[in-house]
Each structure stands twice: as structure tokens, then as C-alpha cells.
Amino acid sequence: MQATPQKPVSSLGKFVVWFGExxxxxxxxxxxxxxxxxxVVWILALLVIPGLAxxxxxxxxxxxxxxxxxxxxxxxxxxxxxxxxxxxxxDTIFILLRSIWVAFVTTLICVVLAYPLAFFIATRPARTxxxxxxxxxxxxxxxxxxxxxxxxxLLSPEFPFAKVAHALGIIPADGALYPSAxxxxxxxITAFLPFVVMPLFSSVERLDWSxxxxxxxxxxxxxxxFFQGIWxxxxxxxTVGIILTFIPAMGMFVIPDxxxxxxxxxxxxxxxxxxYSSRDYPYGAAVSLGLMILTLFGLAIYRRRGQxxxxx
Amino acid sequence: MKRLLVALLALSSLxxxxxxxxxxIWSEYMDPAIIKAFExxxxxxxxxxxxxxNEDMVAKLQAGGVSQYDVVVPSDYIIPSxxxxxxxxxxxxxxxxxxxxxxxxxxxxxxxxxNKYSAAYQWGSVGLMYRKDKVKTPDSWSVIFDPKxxxxxxxxxxxREMMGAVLKYQGQSVNAKDPKAVQAAGKxxxxxxxxxxxxxxxxxxxxxxxxxxxQASYAVVYNGDAIKATGENKNVAFVVPKxxxxxxxxxxxxxxKAPNVEAAHQxxxxxxxxxxxxxxxxxxxxxxxxxxxKPYINKDDLKNPAIYPSAAIMNKLEFILDMGSDSRLxxxxxxxxxxx
Amino acid sequence: MHxxxxxxxxxxxxxxxxxxxxxxxIAILSFNRTRYGLQWNGFTTDWYTRLFQNTExxxxxxxxxxxAVVSTVVATVLGTLLAIALERYPWGQRSxxxxxxxxxxxxxxxxxxxxxxxxxxxxxxxxxSSTFEPGLLTMILGHVTxxxxxxxxxxxxxxxxxxxxxxxxxxxLYADYGYFVRRVLLxxxxxxIVAGAMLAFTLSLDDFVISFFTAGPTSQTLPxxxxxxxxxxxxxxIHALSTLIFLATVLLVLASERLTxx
Numbered sequence: 001m002q003a004t005p006q007k008p009v010s011s012l013g014k015f016v017v018w019f020g021e022x023x024x025x026x027x028x029x030x031x032x033x034x035x036x037x038x039x040v041v042w043i044l045a046l047l048v049i050p051g052l053a054x055x056x057x058x059x060x061x062x063x064x065x066x067x068x069x070x071x072x073x074x075x076x077x078x079x080x081x082x083x084x085x086x087x088x089x090x091d092t093i094f095i096l097l098r099s100i101w102v103a104f105v106t107t108l109i110c111v112v113l114a115y116p117l118a119f120f121i122a123t124r125p126a127r128t129x130x131x132x133x134x135x136x137x138x139x140x141x142x143x144x145x146x147x148x149x150x151x152x153x154l155l156s157p158e159f160p161f162a163k164v165a166h167a168l169g170i171i172p173a174d175g176a177l178y179p180s181a182x183x184x185x186x187x188x189i190t191a192f193l194p195f196v197v198m199p200l201f202s203s204v205e206r207l208d209w210s211x212x213x214x215x216x217x218x219x220x221x222x223x224x225x226f227f228q229g230i231w232x233x234x235x236x237x238x239t240v241g242i243i244l245t246f247i248p249a250m251g252m253f254v255i256p257d258x259x260x261x262x263x264x265x266x267x268x269x270x271x272x273x274x275x276y277s278s279r280d281y282p283y284g285a286a287v288s289l290g291l292m293i294l295t296l297f298g299l300a301i302y303r304r305r306g307q308x309x310x311x312x
Numbered sequence: 313m314k315r316l317l318v319a320l321l322a323l324s325s326l327x328x329x330x331x332x333x334x335x336x337i338w339s340e341y342m343d344p345a346i347i348k349a350f351e352x353x354x355x356x357x358x359x360x361x362x363x364x365x366n367e368d369m370v371a372k373l374q375a376g377g378v379s380q381y382d383v384v385v386p387s388d389y390i391i392p393s394x395x396x397x398x399x400x401x402x403x404x405x406x407x408x409x410x411x412x413x414x415x416x417x418x419x420x421x422x423x424x425x426x427n428k429y430s431a432a433y434q435w436g437s438v439g440l441m442y443r444k445d446k447v448k449t450p451d452s453w454s455v456i457f458d459p460k461x462x463x464x465x466x467x468x469x470x471x472r473e474m475m476g477a478v479l480k481y482q483g484q485s486v487n488a489k490d491p492k493a494v495q496a497a498g499k500x501x502x503x504x505x506x507x508x509x510x511x512x513x514x515x516x517x518x519x520x521x522x523x524x525x526x527q528a529s530y531a532v533v534y535n536g537d538a539i540k541a542t543g544e545n546k547n548v549a550f551v552v553p554k555x556x557x558x559x560x561x562x563x564x565x566x567x568x569k570a571p572n573v574e575a576a577h578q579x580x581x582x583x584x585x586x587x588x589x590x591x592x593x594x595x596x597x598x599x600x601x602x603x604x605x606k607p608y609i610n611k612d613d614l615k616n617p618a619i620y621p622s623a624a625i626m627n628k629l630e631f632i633l634d635m636g637s638d639s640r641l642x643x644x645x646x647x648x649x650x651x652x
Numbered sequence: 653m654h655x656x657x658x659x660x661x662x663x664x665x666x667x668x669x670x671x672x673x674x675x676x677x678i679a680i681l682s683f684n685r686t687r688y689g690l691q692w693n694g695f696t697t698d699w700y701t702r703l704f705q706n707t708e709x710x711x712x713x714x715x716x717x718x719x720a721v722v723s724t725v726v727a728t729v730l731g732t733l734l735a736i737a738l739e740r741y742p743w744g745q746r747s748x749x750x751x752x753x754x755x756x757x758x759x760x761x762x763x764x765x766x767x768x769x770x771x772x773x774x775x776x777x778x779x780x781s782s783t784f785e786p787g788l789l790t791m792i793l794g795h796v797t798x799x800x801x802x803x804x805x806x807x808x809x810x811x812x813x814x815x816x817x818x819x820x821x822x823x824x825l826y827a828d829y830g831y832f833v834r835r836v837l838l839x840x841x842x843x844x845i846v847a848g849a850m851l852a853f854t855l856s857l858d859d860f861v862i863s864f865f866t867a868g869p870t871s872q873t874l875p876x877x878x879x880x881x882x883x884x885x886x887x888x889x890i891h892a893l894s895t896l897i898f899l900a901t902v903l904l905v906l907a908s909e910r911l912t913x914x
Contacts, residue, residue, distance in 0.1 A: 032740075043800065
């Protein structure tokens with residue numbers, strides 16, 4: 001796999017060879033624009049431009065009745081950094097760190113489970129491959145809240161899982177496996193697994209097995225075969241899968257609430273709280289903006305490091 | 313000419329027959345039989361959309377719903393804000409003669425003097441749900457907030473109600489504005505959350521599930537949720553602790569740009585009818601604010617202190633008032649409680 | 653076909669079983685006599701009969717399906733075009749950076765911010781035309797907005813896995829770009845497109861926040877109904893519906909496999 005070069009190779013006067021095609025740069029750009037514009041215009045119109053209004057909102061103030069007072073100040077941002085009515089408090093930092101941790105563990109577990117699944121599907125005969133893909137994703141077409149309730153039931157004292165855990169001495173008699181961190185992660189996997197499996201599968205399906213066999217010839221160790229022969233080839237899909245899981249997982253709060261006893265606010269809760277019970281839209285906008293900037297920043301770093309990786 | 317007029321009249325009455333009344337209401341708060349009766353009486357079709365919190369409803373109205381719904385059911389504390397935000401229109405009281413049926417306590421409430429914008433719907437309170445077979449009947453919030461207490465418990469995942477309970481336990485008002493008092497309440501709540509006896513924060517159903525399954529002995533819930541639970545497990549009971557708790561009164565109101573204002577008024581008047589009001593309360597097991605409906609309420613419900621508390625307890629129940637700019641106080645304390 | 657280490661296969665199948673466990677629980681719950689609880693109280697098919705009389709739930713189910721299908725189709729088309737544009741055209745370094753950020757924006761944005769932005773956008777559009785009243789159309793528009801990014805990212809990763817060689821070889825053979833796209837590029841991209849579309853479909857089916865802010869009175873969807881009953885308990889009719897949908901999709905998938913075999 002090669003990274004897409006930045007400029008068309010040009011040694012033919014005004015003509016250019018691009019991906020095997022002989023054409024002029026302007027024709028290329030024009031065609032590219034046709035492909036690009038529909039989606040870009042859509043996102044600009046429905047997200048970016050109205051989003052600017054939200055940026056402005058984060059500098060405003062909450063009025064007496066939950067309305068917005070356009071008095072420009074940085075109050076919301078200082079509150080974001082922890083400076084509240086009672087002086088400085090680390091609550092927002094706790095919330096952020098906890099959300100990152102939950103998202104990180106969730107992503108890790110999902111990645112570990114996604115590889116076997118992706119490989120399993122990719123190694124089915126071509127005829128049944130999409131069947132298996134569909135079978136993997138069908139459970140996710142049941143509403144997440146319903147599935148979470150189902151897990152509440154499965155982890156309750158009457159069901160075998162709790163009884164087994166009790167026999168192993170992990171929980172007291174009559175105890176349940178929820179609310180607990182364990183239950184939360186089960187719920188999160190139930191929500192996010194396909195977000196890693198789908199992109200990973202689309203890369204694994206394209207795997208060059210000859211490279212794997214070459215690696216097997218070179219390394220007697222299975223682990224090294226994996227990391228030298230397989231891992232690099234799946235990197236694009238894996239990267240997308242991680243991004244599509246980690247970021248939404250940071251904003252997730254329904255599952256930690258339902259399966260974790262709602263003991264801790266996560267970033268998603270904090271934002272939700274501002275737009276619902278507190279009706280403090282300016283602060284809510286500030287928290288969201290802070291989160292988004294942080295995430296985009298992290299993404300930029302992640303991608304910059306990734307660009308240096310020499311893909312096989 | 314005459315035939316044309318008759319045809320036009322027929323067509324127009326047909327058009328009237330298709331008219332809709334759009335109701336935006338809390339889930340499981342309305343008896344389907346009442347809706348059917350209303351539809352038949354006024355020859356209207358009723359569309360119902362549901363919400364789970366006042367803030368959901370306000371957000372929806374602000375997002376365009378203000379011109380899509382005819383009747384909404386906001387709680388007491390949010391009505392002043394809705395009025396200020398221009399989301400409600402005044403009631404035409406000449407179209408609601410049944411307004412006189414309301415109990416004096418619920419007529420012309422402090423947040424809406426003269427029933428200008430709202431008419432009472434149902435009311436209830438927050439309290440303690442408990443397992444009578446596992447623990448003695450509690451009479452104070454100390455079973456939860458006293459570190460020396462025993463028995464697992466579930467807290468309520470709602471800022472004002474939960475903080476209200478703690479504030480009452482500490483002898484404060486649920487609408488306390490003194491930062492020190494609110495902070496002290498927050499500290500106590502944080503300790504309660506961190507105790508090994510705490511199962512966490514839950515909404516109505518979650519708390520009920522824990523209690524019915526026997527994992528917890530106490531839960532902080534609305535009385536209506538507790539009453540529903542007694543249907544599932546005879547050992548569940550409800551009590552309002554002696555220190556008091558928060559009271560809520562839900563109301564019917566009409567959004568500012570409602571499409572069918574006529575039908576909205578008809579509906580409000582219909583609900584305030586004594587027999588209908590009783591049918592409603594008998595269905596959702598909350599208390600009716602309709603004095604004329606009392607004779608038709610289930611006798612057992614009337615005698616049930618969980619639904620109709622004694623006068624002494626009523627004195628200790630307080631309405632939640634919108635704190636306006638002071639709500640930040642409660643926000644920050646709640647955030648602190650939930651992030652440590 | 654390459655043989656897979658039996659241990660890996662076992663883990664994969666175990667994960668699959670784990671994913672299907674909740675469905676089993678829901679199926680059990682749908683036959684439970686109790687309205688609210690998790691305790692078993694006797695077998696009954698009442699909830700299924702009640703489901704078919706419950707026009708509200710059935711209408712919500714229909715809306716949810718229409719919404720998901722339409723938005724997925726639109727988003728898949730737009731997302732695939734976007735991915736091809738990003739990966740196969742020589743944009744400069746800086747524009748590429750901006751486009752990347754634009755692509756990630758719907759993923760990075762919290763649901764509620766997306767929803768509020770949409771409300772603002774539709775509020776402004778309503779001044780121009782009344783087709784933007786909250787309703788099914790606004791919901792579709794809203795869903796597509798975040799789905800595009802997920803599809804584009806998935807298809808793009810697939811494009812990155814494909815080398816230049818195939819493109820170049822194909823272009824040597826076929827002079828017409830349109831022919832190339834239809835006969836070579838899209839078939840090669842199909843696993844990525846399908847994977848992206850499935851993701852988009854899943855996202856739409858479960859979406860609550862964005863649907864909440866863009867729905868009108870006549871466009872209630874299942875997630876809205878279900879979230880509304882979170883506090884009071886999900887009615888077993890919903891469990892019955894979930895079980896039926898689940899069985900229907902499994903049967904559909906198996907049937908289509910049978911048919912394509914011939």
C-alpha cells in the first residue's frame with residue numbers, strides 16, 4: 001500500500017499521469033470537485049455554519065429563565081477549567097479523565113475481540129461471507145436501551161451468571177453483577193463492537209496472504225508473524241475503527257448510567273446536564289467546544305504519527 | 313344554489329371531522345380510555361407524543377414544537393420560565409368552566425397566579441420506598457444519610473429532588489440559596505453515595521427493580537412509582553419521612569402557537585371534569601387536584617397516605633422553585649457529588 | 653481459503669454467542685406475564701397480540717425503518733463519493749488537512765451539539781420554506797449529516813488498503829473513467845461500502861438525541877418511544893417487537909443467502 005502522493009507526476013507538458021490515467025490537472029480537479037462537493041456542502045450547511053452560532057454561544061451568559069444573554073465573557077471557559085462559585089475544584093478534570101479511561105478500556109477490549117471476528121468473517125468462503133457479516137451486525141439492530149435492559153436482567157441474581165460468580169466467591173450471595181464496572185464494560189462492548197469490526201473487516205478482507213506466509217517463513221514465533229505480517233496491513237481499518245469507537249465512547253453516558261449506577265458523571269452526562277436540567281446552553285456549548293477541540297487536537301497528533309509509518 | 317350550499321357544508325363538516333388534537337405528555341400519565349372518550353365526544357383524533365422530563369419538553373418546544381402541539385403538561389417550577397421564553401399562551405378561562413372544580417390549594421398557585429397559563433393536572437411527592445419485610449418502617453431520612461444506618465439504598469438521579477431530600481434532613485428549605493447550606497448538603501450526599509450501602513443513582517424503574525429484587529431495602533422515588541411497585545411485590549411500601557420532601561404539581565398548558573387552540577381548551581376542560589379526573593387518578597395512581605373528583609376516587613387510594621398524605625406531612629412538603637441565576641449553585645454541587 | 657487457527661475461531665464464535673445473549677433474554681421477557689419486572693411470572697403470548705393492536709408502536713417502527721433505509725442510502729452514496737474524492741485526487745497538503753478535519757467533525761461532535769446545530773439550521777431554513785418543519789424530512793437530513801462521516805471513513809480505509817496497481821492496470825485497459833468506476837473501483841470497494849452502510853444503518857436505528865430534536869408529532873420513532881419509557885419501564889410489547897424484528901432479519905439474511913447460492 002502506498003500513501004497517496006501529493007501532486008500528480010508531471011513530465012508530459014500540461015498532461016499528467018494520475019493513477020494510470022492520462023489527463024490534465026484541471027480536468028482532474030474538476031472531476032474531483034464533483035465527487036467532493038455534495039458531501040462537503042451538506043456538512044458545511046447543516047453542521048459547520050450553524051455550529052459557528054454555537055461557538056458564539058459559548059461566550060454568552062445564561063439568563064434568569066434559561067434564555068441566552070449575549071454579554072461576551074470568558075466565564076464559561078474559566079468554569080470549564082474548574083473555577084466555579086466555590087473556588088477552584090478538580091471535578092471537571094475528574095470527569096474528563098474518567099471518560100477517557102472508560103473509552104480507552106472499551107476500545108481496547110473491542111479491538112482484541114474484533115480481530116478474531118474480522119478474521120473469522122474474512123476467511124469464510126466468499127459465498128457466505130456477507131451472511132456472516134450480517135449475522136455479526138444483526139444484534140446491533142436491536143435498540144441499545146433494550147439490550148442494556150436485557151443485560152440488567154442477565155446480570156441480576158436470578159440468572160446463572162451471578163450464581164457462577166457467587167460460587168467463585170466474587171460476589172456475596174443474592175448479589176448481582178450490576179451495577180459495576182464489569183457490567184458497564186459489557187454494555188459498552190455490546191454498543192461499540194461493530195464500529196471496530198466493520199472497518200477492520202474491510203481491511204482484513206484485502207489482506208495479502210502471501211506477505212503473511214512470508215512472515216511465517218521468517219519468524220518461527222506466531223506473535224511476531226502477526227505483528228510483522230498481519231498487523232501493518234490492517235492498520236488503516238484498525239485506525240478508523242479505533243477512532244469511531246474511542247471518540248463516541250467518550251461521550252457515552254447511557255450505559256454507564258444504566259449498568260454502572262450513575263455514580264459518576266462522564267463528559268456526555270455533563271453536556272447533557274447543561275442542555276437539559278440546568279438549561280445553561282452557553283456553558284453546555286463551552287464544554288462541548290472544549291471537548292471537540294481536545295479531540296481534534298488528539299486526532300491531529302495521532303494522524304501525524306501515523307503518517308510516518310511505512311506501510312508494507 | 314341550495315344543493316351547492318349543502319355540499320359545501322357537508323364537505324366542511326368532513327374537514328372538521330378530520331381535525332386533530334396533539335398532546336405532548338409524560339409517558340404513562342394518561343389513560344387510553346380517557347383519550348378514546350375525548351375523541352368520541354368531540355369528534356377529534358388525538359395524537360400523543362411522550363417526554364421524560366420537563367427540560368426535554370421545553371427543548372422540543374424551542375426546536376419548533378411550539379407550533380406543533382396543542383397541549384403540554386409542564387411541572388410547576390418550569391412554568392415561569394416557559395412564560396418568559398414566550399412558549400405558552402394565556403388560557404381562555406371562559407372555555408374552561410370546569411376550572412372551578414380545582415381544590416383551593418391548587419387553584420391559582422404561586423408560580424401562576426390566577427391560572428393564567430396553566431390548570432392543575434396531577435400532583436405527588438418524593439419519599440422513601442422500602443421493603444417492609446426487611447426493615448422497620450422508616451420515619452426519617454436518617455436511614456440513608458446517617459452513616460450508622462444499615463440496609464442498601466438507591467438514590468434518585470434528579471438534582472432538585474435528591475438535594476431537596478438532603479436539605480430537608482438538615483432542616484433547610486429545598487430552595488435554599490445560601491452557598492454554605494447547599495455545599496453542606498452536597499457533602500452529605502457525596503458521603504451517602506460513597507457508602508458501600510449505596511447502589512447508585514436511578515430513575516423510577518431502576519430503583520423499583522432493585523427493591524423488588526431484594527438488592528436494596530430503601531429507595532428515593534416519586535410516590536406514583538412506589539405505588540406501581542406495590543402491585544408487583546406486596547412487601548414494598550412507601551412513606552414520606554418526617555423531615556419532609558419535595559412536592560410536584562403537573563399542569564396542562566397551551567403552547568404559544570398551538571395549531572388547534574379550540575381543541576386544546578376542550579381537552580383541558582374535559583380532564584377537569586370530576587368523573588374524568590377521578591378516572592385519571594385511579595389509572596395512574598397519583599393524587600388528583602380536583603376537589604369535585606374526590607367522591608369518585610378509589611376509596612383505598614383516598615385512605616392511602618402514600619398518595620394523599622396527612623395534613624402534618626403536607627406541611628412539610630415544599631414546591632421546587634426555579635432558582636434562576638442561583639441554579640448554578642446546585643449544578644456545581646451536583647457535579648461535584650457525581651464526579652468524586 | 654486460508655485456514656484459521658482453531659483458537660481464534662473459537663474466540664470469534666464465543667464473541668458472537670455473547671452478542672446474541674441479550675436477544676435471548678429479550679425473547680424470554682417478551683413471553684413473561686409480568687408487565688414490569690424481571691421476575692418470571694408465567695408464559696403468555698398476550699404481548700404479541702397487544703403489539704399488533706398498538707398502532708402507536710407499529711407506526712413508530714415503520715417510521716424508524718423508513719428513516720434508517722432512506723438516510724443510509726443517501727449517506728452511503730455521498731460518503732462513498734467523498735471517500736473516493738479524498739483518496740484518489742491530488743488535493744494540496746493544506747486542503748487535505750482541512751478536508752480531513754471536516755470529515756472527522758461529525759464523529760467528534762457530541763450528539764447534542766449536532767442536534768442543536770441542526771435545530772439552528774432548520775430554524776433558519778424554515779424562514780425560507782415550510783418544508784423544514786420538524787418531521788421525517790428533517791430527521792432524514794439530520795441522520796445523513798452524521799452518517800456520511802462514518803461511511804466515508806470506512807470506505808476510505810478500504811481505499812487505502814487497495815494499491816495503485818489495480819487502478820493503474822485497470823486504467824490501462826479501460827479508457828473511459830465512468831466504465832472504470834463502475835466495473836473496477838466500485839466492485840473493489842464493495843466490502844468497504846457494505847461495511848460502511850451497515851454501520852450507518854445501525855447508527856440511525858439507535859439514534860435518540862438527533863431524532864428527538866428534529867422529529868415532529870407525526871414522526872415518532874422507536875428509540876424516542878423507548879427512551880421515553882426508560883424511567884417507567886419498557887412495555888413488553890416493545891420486547892415482543894424487538895424479538896420479531898430480530899427473527900425477521902435473521903430469516904431474511906438466511907433466505908437471501910439461500911437464494912444467491914443458486
